[in-house]
Amino acid sequence: MINNDILRRIRFIFDYPNAKMIKIFAKANHEMTQELLINMLKKESEEGYQPCNDKIMCSFLDGLIIEKRGLKEGAEIPEPASQLNNNLIFKKLRVALEMREDDIISTLDLAEFTMSKSELGALFRKPGHKHFKECGDQVLRNFTTGLSLKHRGK
CATH class of the missing domain: 1.10.260 (434 Repressor (Amino-terminal Domain))
Incomplete structure (x- = not known):
């Protein structure tokens, strides 16, 4: 699946506003701007569409894990994988x-x-x-x- 589609679906499932999405990225030490997030949430056919690469998607998913479950005591935030499947x-x-x-x-x-x-x-x-x-x-x-x-x- 296309990472952008997964990002849109997760946002819809949990009804996350932009600010919450940016905070989730921040939990994985990834700085996300509102402009880039909005462009990644656009459909491919829309002007300004920005593809979400595997590293950005992995950062979001790691941030979601930390958001939902917390970070184990003494654990470090993982480096995002360069390739996702x-x-x-x-x-x-x-x-x-x-x-x-x-x-x-x-x-x-x-x-x-x-x-x-x-x-x-x-x-x-x-x-x-x-x-x-x-x-x-x-x-x-x-x-x-x-x-x-x-x-x-x-």
Whole structure:
């Protein structure tokens, strides 16, 4: 999925205003200007659209984890990954929202998307593992749709 789309979806799910989004970036030591944020939230076809690179997206997700769960005592804010994929984005959202397998499956069910525990587990395995499976855009899209229905209703 496109990072900008994920950023827009998360903003919609939790109904975050610009100031809150900027504070979330700040929690991961990333300075975000209001102008850049607004441009990243625009659709690709809109004038002024700015793509959200993997490092910026990772900073936001790390900030969201810190926002939702706090920073463990003695822990340092992680350096943002230079490359993201859907598996890592899904994993960071799961951590931020403190979701277990059953929570994720019920969230996917809200979006009328069925996934077994073993299929879900394969998405969170290390890439070299023999049962690792890449997370497709459809899974991530349905997960964010389910989160939207869970947090905002129909």
